[in-house]
Amino acid sequence: MNTPTQHAGFAYDSLADDEYEFIRKLIYQHSRINLGENKKLLVMARLPNRVRANNLQSYKDYCALLASSKGPEELIHLIDAIATNHTYFFREKVHFETLETVFLPKIIESNEMTPIRAWCAGCSTGEESYSLAITLNQTLKQIPWQMDCSDISTFALEKARKGYFNNQAVAKMDPKIQEDYLSKQNKDNETIFEITHELKKHMSFHKLNLLERPWPFHHKFNIIFCRNVMIYFDKETKQELIEYLYDQLAPGGYLFIGLVESLLGIKHKFKFVQPSVFQKT
Numbered sequence: 001m002n003t004p005t006q007h008a009g010f011a012y013d014s015l016a017d018d019e020y021e022f023i024r025k026l027i028y029q030h031s032r033i034n035l036g037e038n039k040k041l042l043v044m045a046r047l048p049n050r051v052r053a054n055n056l057q058s059y060k061d062y063c064a065l066l067a068s069s070k071g072p073e074e075l076i077h078l079i080d081a082i083a084t085n086h087t088y089f090f091r092e093k094v095h096f097e098t099l100e101t102v103f104l105p106k107i108i109e110s111n112e113m114t115p116i117r118a119w120c121a122g123c124s125t126g127e128e129s130y131s132l133a134i135t136l137n138q139t140l141k142q143i144p145w146q147m148d149c150s151d152i153s154t155f156a157l158e159k160a161r162k163g164y165f166n167n168q169a170v171a172k173m174d175p176k177i178q179e180d181y182l183s184k185q186n187k188d189n190e191t192i193f194e195i196t197h198e199l200k201k202h203m204s205f206h207k208l209n210l211l212e213r214p215w216p217f218h219h220k221f222n223i224i225f226c227r228n229v230m231i232y233f234d235k236e237t238k239q240e241l242i243e244y245l246y247d248q249l250a251p252g253g254y255l256f257i258g259l260v261e262s263l264l265g266i267k268h269k270f271k272f273v274q275p276s277v278f279q280k281t
């Protein structure tokens, strides 16, 4: 019988320091996700699935696979496994409330460009994108709007693009919003809520590594959400990303970062509006 630290024929707590270092550097080079030296436990929790998926017996074999010609393909799955995709509808509610009551009215008042454009950068499985889309749709009414959504994770982005959510994901949503923007279906004996075409038709999804430019946009944005993404990055990477995001905003546009994040120690040209909200003046 397997001991608690053994699974499918290999000891999953046996990741050697040099193997961890190899994986850590590879992930950083490709995604700039900075695991630091103390994230070995996290990697050890997420790696066994990848070892098993490749029918391998050890982390040593897995590192050899990553170093082989098949490495780039596996790296996509590895990053999917490592990136934390945690998200939920209307997370950090204050952003959606102030958008509706303060920022969108200001954008409407001063904006010459239509459609109004938003970008949800690091959108994970879509809950944030659709929360933002609902807010735009409710507030802008007849004013045209478009939204781009992106993530580095293939798995998360695929889920976001489909726009299917289970009971649990939508449970805390306002019933009126559920009624207006979700269609209830039965799939394989499970109740599924699908985001309506009315909302999806304004939205495009892109697989995008935020640290790889050029980005595929030919327009500037009035609103950029880049929330709870920079938590992965070191100061140098954050600095680079904040400069790129500044360039990508239209004058007067707003950048929203996560409530637990800050731009402390980062050089930038933004005007501070309120904690976690910044404006390009």
Ligand SMILES: C[S@@+](CC[C@H](N)C(=O)[O-])C[C@H]1O[C@@H](n2cnc3c(N)ncnc32)[C@H](O)[C@@H]1O
Pocket (backbone or CB within 6 Å): 031, 032, 033, 083, 084, 085, 086, 087, 088, 091, 121, 122, 123, 124, 125, 128, 150, 151, 152, 153, 156, 208, 209, 210, 211, 226, 227, 228, 229, 232, 258
């Ligand atoms: C914790 S989730 C946050 C999701 C959402 N923004 C929210 O606040 O609920 C972080 C997301 O950032 C994505 N991410 C991490 N590094 C990235 C990179 N270099 N480029 C693009 N997306 C990245 C991850 O795949 C993950 O889906």
